[in-house]
Amino acid sequence: MWVGLEAEEYDRKYQDKVLVKRIISYFSPYKKAMLLVIIFLTISSLTMAFQPILTSLIITNLETTPEPLYVIFLIVIIFIFNILGWIINYVRQIYSSRVIGSVVLDIRKDAHKSVVNHDLSFFDKNPLGKIVSRINTDSRDFGETVEMSIEVVSSVVVLILLITVMFTVDVVLTFVLLISLPLFFIAALSFRKFARKMTLQGQRALASVNAYTKESFSGIQIAKTFRREKKVYDDFLAVNNQSYRVNLKRAFLLNAIYPTLGLIQGVVTMLLILIGSSFVIDGFVGVGELVLFIQSINLLFFPLLIIASFWPMFQTGMAASERIFALIDTLPAVVQKNNIVPSKLKGEIEFKNLNFQYDKSKKVFDNFSLKVNPGESIALVGHTGAGKSSIAKLIARFYEFQGGDILVDGKSIKEYDLTEYRKHIGIIPQTPFLWADTVENNIKYGFENASEEDVMNALEISGGSEWIKSLPDGLKTNIRERGSLLSMGQRQLVVFARVLLEDPSILILDEATASVDPFTETKIQEALEKTIEDRTSIIIAHRLWTVRHVDRIVVLDHGKIVEEGNHDELMKRKGTYANLYNTYFRHQSLQYIEDMGKSNE
Amino acid sequence: MRINHKIMSAKLKDSKISEFSTGKDPFAKARKKGSSRWILAHILHGSNKWFITIIFFTIILSANLSSITYIIIGETISALLNGMTVILGNYIILLFILGITGPLMRIGSRMLIEILAQRLERDARREFFSNLLGKSQSFHDQMKIGELMARVTDDVRMLNFLISPALSLVVESFTYLFIPIFYIILYYPIQLIIEPIFFSISFLILLRSYSKKIGPITGRLRENFGLMTATLSETLSGIEVVKATVQEEKEMKKYLTNAKNYKKAFIERGKLQAKYLPILVLALVITAGFAHSIVLYNYGLINIGQIIAFLGILGLLRFPTNISMFVFSIFRLAGSSAVRLLELMNKKTEIDENKEGKEKVFKGIIKFDKVEFNYPNSKNPVLKNISFEIQSGQTVAIVGTTGSGKTTLTKLISRLYDVSSGRILIDGRDIREYSLQSLRDQISYIEQDVFLFSTTIFDNISFGRVSSLEEVIKVAEQAQAHDFISELPDEYQSKVGERGVQLSGGERQRIAIARAFLSDPRILILDDSTSAIDSNTEDKIQFAIKNILKNRTTMLITHRLSQIRWADLILVLKNGEIVAKGNHEELLKTSEEYRKIFVKKFDIEEDQLLKGVRE
Ligand SMILES: Nc1ncnc2c1ncn2[C@@H]1O[C@H](COP(=O)(O)OP(=O)(O)O)[C@@H](O)[C@H]1O
Ligand SMILES: Nc1ncnc2c1ncn2[C@@H]1O[C@H](COP(=O)(O)OP(=O)(O)O)[C@@H](O)[C@H]1O
Ligand SMILES: [Mg+2]
């Protein structure tokens, strides 16, 4: 699956015009600086273009009747131009690197913002490695291209000036020189399409390498325990070789253009000398003028060669900007219709005929309805895959639903300002995620201002803070990516403490203590009973003893509610819940254990 | 035993320790000798050395051709001025040939350069990747994935850039720097070499100081780029938490801090490049050369054609001057990239795959002998004085509060980490004497923190062992996973998303169970592997597990009494020590810690439970 260069789902093609307009719009905040850059650029290009003209004047003068003073004067002027050109170019370059640096930063900002604002369905589909490479690497490539383009623009100024002067000198020779231009453009343009395509593929191949690396080393422990490094390595070889092949092809193509243009230059030089010398013999032009032309070939071809030899880069940059804009332009699936800012949520939640699916092929909820009263605590139980976590994710508005509605405090969830709304929701996801940071900062995440005491308190409530002492630096221990230096149970405790600190109006616990031992869990349980007293809470658990005390238990089966009521009612009903509960208890009862013991024999 | 230890410590000294190797590693020695030697070894590896020779040769040749071209142009013009139209034709044909062969040769050499560059990238990446695979778990615990990613892609790519364009341009520019001098000596009054020589010397001096300054700046540029990648990929890994806690702004700020530092370094580099003096020096030198040649013309020492050719040859110096500004920062960058790569590759790792080690089918007798274990960097031992023995086919359950060291203990058996002191024996032999392949092949592990690859379900289940679809379906049925898999759009070919995000927690665990079942191990380790599964489903899985356990040695970490009850031996861990061991009844009677864990939870009064036991 890693080999393959297909576009991402969100990729799109932009017309060059659109792309360029878009790029220009990023430069418009720096209009003044850009104006300076352009002015300085023109001046320094002019100083450059005048040099061959002055040279040719001198040669003409030498050839006819040398006037020493005149020659010295011209040479001094050339010296002055040399120095002036350098200084002006110096200023220009400083400005342009400032502008480019800022533009790249702006693009990164936009891309980051757009990506972070996507809902989770986007991240389900797109490997992180590829997104990261798009935001960072592609924007860098883009910046480099702009730098190159500025050089090119300066060369173009020289080019235009020279051609004008040449026309005044000799029209025929100028035309000889100019026949090379269409040749140039035909050559360059015919490369363009392939170049863009190849470059895109090259970037994708590299992004694949990036993504594959991320995945392999995230799962390195599994590869080790199953002793399957070989498989990981073999798959890597495929990805790596693909990148080699694609990039080599691309390099071949892009490198062919430079010498091809050189070839054109060679032919044109030859023609010029051939025709020019016959002109000199016939007395149409002087040697000095011919020199001007020969010298101009270089000056003329230099910009073209720059364009051509930086063609790979230029194409990389265009392809890169296309990739970034595609990323920026993708709209999240979750869209808010309004931006009501709730000051405080009462915590009434109502699912109204909800339809929801992750994939078209499999409905998770079909016409699902459920109402949770303010301050009520409910438990969601049911088999795995019934849709419990999905409910949690929908309330947090991580996914867009397809039909029906979810009302919170009587208003559609779509009406709220998303960030303000989420501030009132505390959710402990099923898989704990921790940052590669200290324990303390992990707990304070989302609640910067908490003091160390608050942190210790929150930890105390979530099963005790004893274990912190065993860490090398206590609260200040850096626990590495995903908290990998902590045991699973400890990770859950940290997440638990984090959410307690947040003090949300709606609390959602998704198997928050599944990896914690029963003893610690009991302690958390006691604390939890206090915590949930006056707020709406949704608790998802498999260890049914932990949810016996909630106000209402909702039993889910394949996205449908099959039973609801409190523990005693449900037990009396002897339905699914009673069955689940009994199985659960049977597991733990001595009787069951004895039976298992017997069947074991 | 003692002899064996000696052998082992001798081996430890050997720097080639690695958990995984691909057989061939031609650069092992060069890696030890520093970055330039390593890069050189790559450049000269295999057929690469022929490539590089040809490349050098063609570059020098074509530089010569360019100089000759200008001299001929000069001659042509002189011929014109002197009215020698006869040889004019010859000159023009010569120019034509030169105009064509030059570019053609350049096409050839560029292709070769590209092949070399891309090869270097591919090979270095391959070497780096396989080397990382050989590093032990404790190494990977300390690494940030984002940093690894930056190295595998960007740093390795710098080596590519080092060849194309940097190395080829440098060779080219140095030839362009000296060849003109050579031709001037041949064709012109000797004093005309003053200007090019003056330039060459001052150029080299200026370049040196420039490249000294550009080094640290480009280093900073890369470093910040790496940080940007690392922060961003962490943010996106934890995106669910970011959203739930509404910390988008904060994450953005984190990222922007790095991005802004990057911008700063970028601007600084721009400043430094703007100040690049050789360009000015060259312009002045060319003008001076021009003036000089006019003086010579005045004295009749050269003619106009020669002046023009001389100017053309001086103009050739433009190329090395302009290009070296960019090229030298690539050199620096590639150098520091190579250092970054080598730094990781040369990091010692403690576990070796021990290819010559013993291989055998285990009976499955596991013995811990006074095992003590410290994670690298942790100050207190995580496990202390652990001793116990499991007979072949037995099941041992490990219980204990969160963080007491249960998971750690099981990880030691498959040598994800090596014990700090004491020994672990399987079938009477220290596990370090077996080859890693043989050891890990026979141990399956269902980890607490289930990891799935983002490939298909089929690939995930058959990860541990290549198998047919039938076999996969069979184990999926046993793990109670078949039903939900059949409901997925592409059944076994459905992709599960990164880390399996597209599945529910319990579904993930069942895939992991199936994966472990399929590999048919001698020793099975289950680490709280049904924690996210409802009791009905678990009921069914338990019977499957029970079947699987037959004839295998098993270690169970669980808090479900039903599972614990199967155990022949229960170990109670507390703060890394075994505080009690025995069977359920014994422990209920004797161990306070054990009762603490189990009694309260079921709302069964302690007395009642104990009564059941006492009867
Ligand atoms: N991100 C996702 N993409 C696609 N399918 C998903 C995703 N998350 C969960 N599912 C599917 O939706 C169903 C409900 O999952 P979930 O709500 O996580 O169940 P549970 O009740 O165990 O918490 C499952 O069949 C699962 O495979
Ligand atoms: N990779 C690691 N590096 C350093 N310390 C670790 C690592 N993994 C776990 N620990 C520490 O070791 C102790 C035992 O962890 P673990 O064996 O996972 O406990 P549990 O009994 O819950 O499975 C914990 O205090 C934890 O913080
Ligand atoms: Mg779930």
Ligand SMILES: [Mg+2]
């Ligand atoms: Mg554990």
